[in-house]
Amino acid sequence: MGVAAMSPLSFAVRLALVVSFFAAGCGRSPPIEFELNLEGRDPESVSAKQAAAIRQTLTQLFGTPNEPRVPDGVPLDPERLAMAAGAVAGDAQGRQRGLYRRHCVTCHGISGDGAGPAAAALDPYPRDYRRGVFKYTSTRSGAKPIRKDLQRTLYRGVPGTAMPSFAHLAPEETEALIDYVMYLAIRGETELYLLQLVVDEQSYLPPDMDRVMEEGVASAAESWLLPQRRAAELVVEPPPRPPVDRPELLAASVAKGRELYLAKDSQCVKCHGPEGDGNGEEKELYDDWNKPKKGVTPEQTEALARRFKLPLQRLRPRDFRKGVFQGGSGPVDLYMRICVGIKGTPMPAAGPAPGVPGPLKPDEIWHVVDYVRSLAEGQRTAN
Amino acid sequence: MIFPAKPAKAGRSPPNLRKARVNPDGKNVKRDPSTRNARCSAVAHALAWVVACATFPLIWMGGFVTTYRAGMAVPDWPSTFGYNLFLYPLESWLSVFDVFLEHSHRLIAASVGMLTMALGAVLWFCDHRRWIRWLGVIAVAGVSLQGVLGGLRVIADERFLAKIHGCTAPLVFALIGSLVTFTSGAWKAGTNGGENGPFGRGGSGSKGDRRLALAVAAGLYFQIVAGAQLRHLTPQEHASWFVLWVWIHVIAAGLLLLGILWVAWRLCPARGNAAMIARRSRLLAGLMLPQLVLGAATWLTNYGVPVWFAECVWDVEYTVVAGGAWQAVLTTAHVAVASLLLVTAVSLALWQARLEYPEPEAHGHE
Numbered sequence: 250m251g252v253a254a255m256s257p258l259s260f261a262v263r264l265a266l267v268v269s270f271f272a273a274g275c276g277r278s279p280p281i282e283f284e285l286n287l288e289g290r291d292p293e294s295v296s297a298k299q300a301a302a303i304r305q306t307l308t309q310l311f312g313t314p315n316e317p318r319v320p321d322g323v324p325l326d327p328e329r330l331a332m333a334a335g336a337v338a339g340d341a342q343g344r345q346r347g348l349y350r351r352h353c354v355t356c357h358g359i360s361g362d363g364a365g366p367a368a369a370a371l372d373p374y375p376r377d378y379r380r381g382v383f384k385y386t387s388t389r390s391g392a393k394p395i396r397k398d399l400q401r402t403l404y405r406g407v408p409g410t411a412m413p414s415f416a417h418l419a420p421e422e423t424e425a426l427i428d429y430v431m432y433l434a435i436r437g438e439t440e441l442y443l444l445q446l447v448v449d450e451q452s453y454l455p456p457d458m459d460r461v462m463e464e465g466v467a468s469a470a471e472s473w474l475l476p477q478r479r480a481a482e483l484v485v486e487p488p489p490r491p492p493v494d495r496p497e498l499l500a501a502s503v504a505k506g507r508e509l510y511l512a513k514d515s516q517c518v519k520c521h522g523p524e525g526d527g528n529g530e531e532k533e534l535y536d537d538w539n540k541p542k543k544g545v546t547p548e549q550t551e552a553l554a555r556r557f558k559l560p561l562q563r564l565r566p567r568d569f570r571k572g573v574f575q576g577g578s579g580p581v582d583l584y585m586r587i588c589v590g591i592k593g594t595p596m597p598a599a600g601p602a603p604g605v606p607g608p609l610k611p612d613e614i615w616h617v618v619d620y621v622r623s624l625a626e627g628q629r630t631a632n
Numbered sequence: 633m634i635f636p637a638k639p640a641k642a643g644r645s646p647p648n649l650r651k652a653r654v655n656p657d658g659k660n661v662k663r664d665p666s667t668r669n670a671r672c673s674a675v676a677h678a679l680a681w682v683v684a685c686a687t688f689p690l691i692w693m694g695g696f697v698t699t700y701r702a703g704m705a706v707p708d709w710p711s712t713f714g715y716n717l718f719l720y721p722l723e724s725w726l727s728v729f730d731v732f733l734e735h736s737h738r739l740i741a742a743s744v745g746m747l748t749m750a751l752g753a754v755l756w757f758c759d760h761r762r763w764i765r766w767l768g769v770i771a772v773a774g775v776s777l778q779g780v781l782g783g784l785r786v787i788a789d790e791r792f793l794a795k796i797h798g799c800t801a802p803l804v805f806a807l808i809g810s811l812v813t814f815t816s817g818a819w820k821a822g823t824n825g826g827e828n829g830p831f832g833r834g835g836s837g838s839k840g841d842r843r844l845a846l847a848v849a850a851g852l853y854f855q856i857v858a859g860a861q862l863r864h865l866t867p868q869e870h871a872s873w874f875v876l877w878v879w880i881h882v883i884a885a886g887l888l889l890l891g892i893l894w895v896a897w898r899l900c901p902a903r904g905n906a907a908m909i910a911r912r913s914r915l916l917a918g919l920m921l922p923q924l925v926l927g928a929a930t931w932l933t934n935y936g937v938p939v940w941f942a943e944c945v946w947d948v949e950y951t952v953v954a955g956g957a958w959q960a961v962l963t964t965a966h967v968a969v970a971s972l973l974l975v976t977a978v979s980l981a982l983w984q985a986r987l988e989y990p991e992p993e994a995h996g997h998e
Binding site for chain 1: 701702703704705706707713724727728729730731789790791792865866867868869870871872873874875878934935936937938939942943947948949950951952953954955956
């Protein structure tokens with residue numbers, strides 16, 4: 250005989266260990282539900298009755314992750330939502346269902362809270378849709394993105410982050426996902442309104458549905474429709490770029506751009522540093538999703554951390570020399586970032602707006618774009 | 633004689649006068665048990681190799697199904713959109729990518745299942761070693777269980793079952809790999825007869841080396857399970873679990889690398905070890921290094937460049953491409969090579985154990 254035989258008892262014990270290892274936690278996964286947005290709130294401050302009332306109202310208005318509903322007046326396509334929502338499935342013709350759960354939920358979470366299973370390992374964190382704030386848009390400060398902005402982000406991804414490019418998706422799948430992201434955003438904004446109404450203002454329960462519809466749902470929906478209705482005012486179209494096809498023109502533009510970059514009014518140096526290496530005097534920078542997690546003292550920050558799903562994450566001003574721009578590195582992308590800023594972050598809108606001149610004129614923004622791009626190219630040449 | 637002899641056909645001698653094939657002992661070849669055993673062994677060994685070679689692509693295909701998130705592309709089981717598994721129209725199979733992945737996975741699985749049953753039958757009826765016969769039965773049960781797990785995953789639409797299915801597949805692969813080892817002539821012969829013997833000249837390392845090799849095999853399987861936690865995420869999981877499993881996976885990878893390199897060094901021929909032991913330990917090391925690279929590539933293609941790398945080493949402009957070829961191939965290769973590592977480690981441990989008892993296995997039925 251070759252290998253020494255194992256006694257039956259020993260074999261049975263080992264088999265039981267293996268089976269119990271796999272059986273631990275066995276059973277059906279808990280049902281998939283939207284989670285109440287208690288980020289930043291003391292959980293004790295929301296009573297069970299209040300929480301139940303808010304959940305019920307939201308379910309009545311917006312349905313569930315498996316069966317979403319579109320409230321009246323919300324500019325979303327129910328068929329597209331049905332395609333994006335629910336469990337992942339396909340049919341023999343390749344028509345997909347559950348697109349959000351297939352492609353997005355790992356990072357963005359079921360509720361669109363940006364705290365999916367993989368979120369904590371990522372820097373920057375995935376987007377929390379629930380405030381309706383999106384970073385890379387072509388709309389002015391305070392305005393929602395237009396569909397084209399979300400399409401661009403889905404198609405190109407966000408370089409330097411975990412947000413992939415979904416260029417391979419069919420157009421109808423992309424549109425379905427855009428609708429679903431907007432759905433989560435509008436639902437999230439309505440939820441924030443309800444929390445303010447029910448918890449902060451201690452309104453009677455159940456909440457007045459007419460008031461919720463008017464001040465919550467309709468208000469959120471209207472904010473998404475506004476950029477379409479007032480496109481001339483709220484959507485930025487970059488003007489033609491001044492000619493830089495000759496080296497001397499480009500050099501002049503870069504020099505002018507550097508001058509503007511270093512000027513006090515434009516405030517670039519404060520965060521990005523005089524050399525554009527991201528080493529400005531402002532070190533403690535946080536985006537709007539992380540600011541509430543920062544206390545005045547470390548003890549406060551630690552106490553606040555218990556009220557959030559993800560730990561505090563610092564923002565890093567872009568080091569232009571590396572040439573990695575999350576919103577896109579093309580001239581038009583950089584123009585947009587400078588003109589309308591990056592919403593939800595300390596990066597301000599430096600371009601003009603209706604009734605507001607802004608620190609930089611359109612031509613001046615193009616010069617700064619040329620300067621910023623020259624820093625990356627200069628580093629590449631040096632390397 | 634009850635019946636008279638048939639008259640011989642022209643040009644042929646009568647049947648009872650035809651020359652019987654005899655072996656050197658004078659026994660009829662067809663009826664001599666030792667010759668029949670040798671043939672059966674050869675068939676069993678060849679069949680074990682076929683099953684093993686068919687299982688590896690099955691693991692690849694299963695990996696692709698997970699990587700492309702096509703696990704629910706076909707919502708029913710064991711049928712495919714109502715068709716019998718083997719009768720699903722070719723055109724429909726090839727026209728939708730997700731369906732192609734899932735249905736191909738099922739077809740290969742069915743083939744592996746049938747081949748394993750054939751192997752089990754050959755081992756049961758031909759191999760004289762009772763423990764091998766029962767191991768064949770366990771292999772059949774294991775493959776069948778895998779099939780059922782995969783089916784239940786679809787019927788229940790339960791990602792947890794997908795995780796289990798992914799964790800038990802390498803075990804079944806390792807079991808089939810073990811059958812390849814156990815059915816080999818070298819294993820049965822067992823004599824450590826000098827340089828020309830099946831094991832070549834040399835030993836299998838010290839007791840500590842054998843224990844380390846076993847620990848490496850166990851560690852590799854643990855890594856597979858840890859990796860499965862990272863691949864099969866359910867939406868309800870808390871974000872902190874993923875970070876924990878990433879750390880576990882990375883630290884374990886480092887420890888395994890050290891362990892494997894140590895094993896390879898300890899079991900090298902220069903230290904008086906048998907060539908086949910040294911070969912397996914070198915193969916282990918040879919697979920581990922690319923596996924680390926594949927692991928890094930898997931992270932890069934799924935989650936982008938880590939911030940610490942971008943800040944301290946090199947900030948490259950990289951955009952993750954969902955469903956891209958690199959993402960799919962590198963991620964799935966990482967999964968497949970993990971199974972190959974496990975099989976190699978198990979083979980090494982088995983041969984080390986065999987060399988402790990280098991006597992031929994007894995012939996005749998147990």
